[in-house]
Amino acid sequence: MKHFAIWSAVVLTQAAYGQFGRSAEWMTAGGDAQRTNSIPADNKITPEQMRKPGFEFLWKAKVNNEPVQLNSLTPAVLIDRYIGYRGFRSLAFVGGSANMVYAVDTDLNRIEWQKRLSGPVPRQGTLTCPGGLTANIARGTSPAFPPNIAGGGGLGGRGGPARSDAGTANEGGVTIGPTLAAQAAAAAAPPRGNLLRMPVFVYALGGDGDLHSMYLSNGEEPKPPMKFLPANSSAYGLVVFDDVAYAATRNCNGAPSAVWSFNLSSGEVKTWKGDLAGSLGPAFGPDGTLFVTTTDGRLVALESKTLAQKGSYESGGGFASSAMVFPWKDRVLAAAAANDGSVHLVDAQAVVTGQAKALFKGSTYAAAAGISNLATWQASDGTRWLLAATNAAPSAASGFSTKNGAIASGAIVAWRMAEASGAPLLEPVWTSRDMKSPLTPMIINGVVFAVSSGEFRTSDPKMTAEQIARRSSPAVLYALDLQTGAAIWESGKTMTSFAHSGALSGGASQLYIQTYDQNIYAFGYPIEH
Numbered sequence: 001m002k003h004f005a006i007w008s009a010v011v012l013t014q015a016a017y018g019q020f021g022r023s024a025e026w027m028t029a030g031g032d033a034q035r036t037n038s039i040p041a042d043n044k045i046t047p048e049q050m051r052k053p054g055f056e057f058l059w060k061a062k063v064n065n066e067p068v069q070l071n072s073l074t075p076a077v078l079i080d081r082y083i084g085y086r087g088f089r090s091l092a093f094v095g096g097s098a099n100m101v102y103a104v105d106t107d108l109n110r111i112e113w114q115k116r117l118s119g120p121v122p123r124q125g126t127l128t129c130p131g132g133l134t135a136n137i138a139r140g141t142s143p144a145f146p147p148n149i150a151g152g153g154g155l156g157g158r159g160g161p162a163r164s165d166a167g168t169a170n171e172g173g174v175t176i177g178p179t180l181a182a183q184a185a186a187a188a189a190p191p192r193g194n195l196l197r198m199p200v201f202v203y204a205l206g207g208d209g210d211l212h213s214m215y216l217s218n219g220e221e222p223k224p225p226m227k228f229l230p231a232n233s234s235a236y237g238l239v240v241f242d243d244v245a246y247a248a249t250r251n252c253n254g255a256p257s258a259v260w261s262f263n264l265s266s267g268e269v270k271t272w273k274g275d276l277a278g279s280l281g282p283a284f285g286p287d288g289t290l291f292v293t294t295t296d297g298r299l300v301a302l303e304s305k306t307l308a309q310k311g312s313y314e315s316g317g318g319f320a321s322s323a324m325v326f327p328w329k330d331r332v333l334a335a336a337a338a339n340d341g342s343v344h345l346v347d348a349q350a351v352v353t354g355q356a357k358a359l360f361k362g363s364t365y366a367a368a369a370g371i372s373n374l375a376t377w378q379a380s381d382g383t384r385w386l387l388a389a390t391n392a393a394p395s396a397a398s399g400f401s402t403k404n405g406a407i408a409s410g411a412i413v414a415w416r417m418a419e420a421s422g423a424p425l426l427e428p429v430w431t432s433r434d435m436k437s438p439l440t441p442m443i444i445n446g447v448v449f450a451v452s453s454g455e456f457r458t459s460d461p462k463m464t465a466e467q468i469a470r471r472s473s474p475a476v477l478y479a480l481d482l483q484t485g486a487a488i489w490e491s492g493k494t495m496t497s498f499a500h501s502g503a504l505s506g507g508a509s510q511l512y513i514q515t516y517d518q519n520i521y522a523f524g525y526p527i528e529h
Contacts, residue, residue, distance in 0.1 A: 026075070028138045028139070029280045033283070038376060039442075039445065039507055042509055044524075050488050056524075059109035061104055061520045063102050065098050067465075074137060074501060075503040076512040089112065090508065098132060099208075106512075106522060107527050113219040117207075125253075129232070131231075133204070143285060210225035211264075228247070228269065230249070230253070232255075234250040234252040234255075236280070239282070242288065242304070244264065246262075248276055256271075259276070270307040271307065277294055277320055278293055279373060283334070289310065291323040293319035311355070315338060319337070321336050321337040321372060323335070333346065333348060333359070336374070341392075344358050363397060365394050365400070366393065385416055390410055410434070410436065411438065432450060432478070433478070437498075438451060448480040448485075450479075451503075451504055453498055454473040455498045456471035478490045496515070497517035499516065501514070502514030
């Protein structure tokens with residue numbers, strides 16, 4: 001498949017990845033530019049270790065944020081062992097709905113710095129369009145795939161050398177052209193030593209639509225915030241790479257449902273409008289192509305610089321999730337969940353050329369199951385898994401095993417990828433124990449982490465945020481065996497509130513989750529000092 005020569009060259013080149021790609025840290029919504037909700041490997045987290053003592057609740061930190069409707073704290077974006085003027089730091093960056101940004105020292109449970117962004121805290125709004133800060137914080141990253149090193153150390157824990165995603169001076173992103181060229185060259189050259197290249201900025205979108213570039217070390221901004229989006233547009237899915245910021249907006253407060261790009265050097269803004277599906281924003285192929293899903297059932301490929309449409313795939317129904325991109329053999333696949341509870345697998349290059357047909361469309365899990373965004377992880381033996389959260393029990397015809405217990409509210413579901421006649425297919429494998437309003441799972445080195453969010457979800461438009469909060473219950477974190485879905489660890493009654501705008505993120509053998517009562521929780525293995 002000659003048209004994939006460049007794309008497939010980025011899949012397994014570990015040497016170039018260490019120099020130019022992202023490290024195994026949570027960089028944006030869904031973890032990476034591909035929205036895989038996974039960390040390839042970790043030095044401590046394995047299914048075997050999770051069955052032993054050691055993984056535990058570490059700390060919680062309450063911040064001075066104000067909720068806006070149900071919106072509270074964003075998922076933590078992480079950097080491990082940052083070297084700044086204060087020495088080594090491991091930091092988590094969290095956004096607050098009241099236009100706040102927090103940097104938390106994850107080793108010491110200490111607020112390193114906090115900053116209130118420009119713009120007032122909205123006093124009005126709705127559950128779906130609350131206003132204020134809604135988008136995740138982001139670090140500069142790359143669309144390049146990480147190497148397939150799952151099942152062993154090297155990228156995930158704190159035993160390895162410090163690495164970075166940084167590009168040119170004073171910018172967090174890396175350019176795609178040099179990345180691809182370097183990876184192709186590295187495939188034919190002996191591995192070189194690691195380069196210590198530290199990032200500079202963390203990025204935030206305020207409720208007024210301004211993009212802020214803040215120093216990781218202290219939150220200061222070397223230049224004024226830049227106008228990017230309409231105010232209170234319920235932005236989400238912020239990603240920054242190659243000197244360009246990308247985000248999505250909902251049809252809120254005068255802003256359309258759209259994908260936006262912002263050139264950090266020129267200030268130029270581009271827009272592509274469509275009724276977007278999912279909550280993670282665009283996913284990126286290794287050459288920077290954007291993939292977005294729509295509620296009318298299109299998977300659309302957009303050019304990275306102009307957002308011009310390259311091509312699309314028509315599913316024949318509506319999509320429910322954002323797209324996810326990952327390598328499979330000599331192809332790059334895009335996956336998305338549909339409203340009928342099925343999952344579509346499509347050749348990403350065929351979407352670009354406008355010739356896409358579904359390589360695979362799975363059986364319906366359950367009609368109107370409310371399938372979440374997807375997660376994926378590949379084991380060291382090449383086996384790839386896809387997971388999602390649902391709000392329903394599987395249908396009798398879905399093929400899923402429910403040996404982990406009856407499902408009354410919701411569950412995590414898992415498919416294993418196989419091959420038939422050269423085409424991929426998804427085999428239904430398991431459903432987890434019952435969970436209340438589960439969040440999209442994340443996978444670290446073969447361990448599935450899932451959250452029963454506890455949120456009371458309703459379609460009643462008359463219910464207020466206060467009423468929903470009163471009827472919700474505390475969140476619970478679970479670790480599941482990827483092979484069987486069985487729970488092997490749980491947080492019990494540690495958390496005191498439900499999770500809404502928060503979600504799981506993780507890296508360096510620790511996980512973080514944010515709850516409605518303005519608490520940031522850390523779980524994992526204690527760091528040896």
